[in-house]
Amino acid sequence: MDNSESESLLLPESEKAEDPDGDPDVIALPGAEQALLGVMARFERFESDPATDRLHVLTWVGKGLTPDELAEAYRRAIARREQRRDDRPVGVKFLDRLVGDVLAEHDQPERGARDSPWWESDSGIGAQGKRVHVARRPNESTPEYLVRVTKASGKGPWIEFVLKQWQGTSRYQQVIEFLGEDLLPVDFYAS
Template sequence: MSLNAITWARHQKVGKGPAKSILMALADYASEDFEAHPSIETMQGWSEQNRKTVISNLKYLQDKGFIVDTGRRVGKTGSIPVYRLKNPTGKRVEVGPPDELSTSDTKSGTSKQSQKRNGTENGTVPNSTGSSTVSDSKQYRKRPGSSTENGTQNYQLTVIEQKEQCADQKTVGAPTSKFERFWQMWPQSPRKVDKADCRKHWERHNLDVKAEVIIAHLQAMKLTKQWKDGFEPAPETYLNGKRWEDGLPPTEEQLAARAEDAEWWLDASATERKGAEMGVRARNAEEPVPYYRVFVAKACGRGPWIDYVLKHAEKSGSPKFYEWVRTQLGDALLPPDDYAS
């Protein structure tokens, strides 16, 4: 699992909720090079979509440029495609696929900022041993004045900063332990207490080996609305509950989409998303939403949407349309007290 890939994926504007779910599933299984090869069955279990819908959404993501088929195949039978997650705009980004990062120096493969910081011209102490007390794992930091492109929050990968921090620490003295980095990164609030107990828990469970995952998750959580509003847990609660294994909460856009989908039959976009989820063909450009809604309602079976499409057809003033709706739904889905006029 790559937290870098998950953070990138969850901020993409895909345009379809079910397709976004498949993109998140791929990101959940992606390596650090943004390549993933979960099977269709795995993505079905992850997204709770049927096989036809998963395949349809994979094609949608490819058409929109969010993923590409590398042409490689893996698995026992050599039939599982390997996909690469990709920024559809083609622009350089600061968190995303490795070959699209704006922080990379494509000629040397190293950061220009890092080269500048590690030089002797600016007064810092160069690393003569070739090693660092700070891990080169990737973490996220929101850059001051960062903008949003294609719905992607620009987070600065702090590999550079960790090397800078290492140089600074050599200048002033003692290095920072992984626990201290965790503690310093935790937001200041009345719940930031019991440092000694947290340290004991950290050492007892040897969390140094998971420090980079924990710190990357902490950085991402600090950017969520919940934590920004001051609803972060106490550090000890976070550690005891292994909260870094819970993943990241849904974005505000995802929550809004879920609210719409709760009563999907009342909204045109939500109806189309529900249709894709249920394996109903895509709505034709010239097809009125009320007609398409009937096919989606039929695929969903009994529910309040059936009453809605019937009442809507009845109020349309078109007996022909009303009879067409009744015929499409069939006797099995008509309410017991529904009678043809």
């Protein structure tokens, strides 16, 4: 019996992400968070509060940020501070803006003009899912998988694509709630 249509996009509490050993308190890939924290510890002009900055670090892990990309974002942050003759240390919020720039540059794969964006093909969605560490569930349809990959990928043109794809369906409101207000376009009004 196939009950995939009745399966919810939102996971029940018992199925929330855990590490492979089953520890529910571990919400990042093993070593990924520590790798980024290790890079951050080497930044000379960096001001950090580990308790409040962890959300940013985990978001970066989810977006697939590498230690080299984090170092590049920090280099750019220092360059901007020096350009403006600003002696303040770099904070995580300022660094996050530059992380976004670095990731956006690296998300632009070299491709011909006729190739489509990742969110328009099953293979592209699968590749992006791996990049943002979202595994496809058994028997999960491509549109449902795309919703989860889209959420993990953060803001971008894929959000509007997903909303248009689900508009007019019985699960449209559920998709909107799953994505969350922060990812919805500024001018978005649920219809």
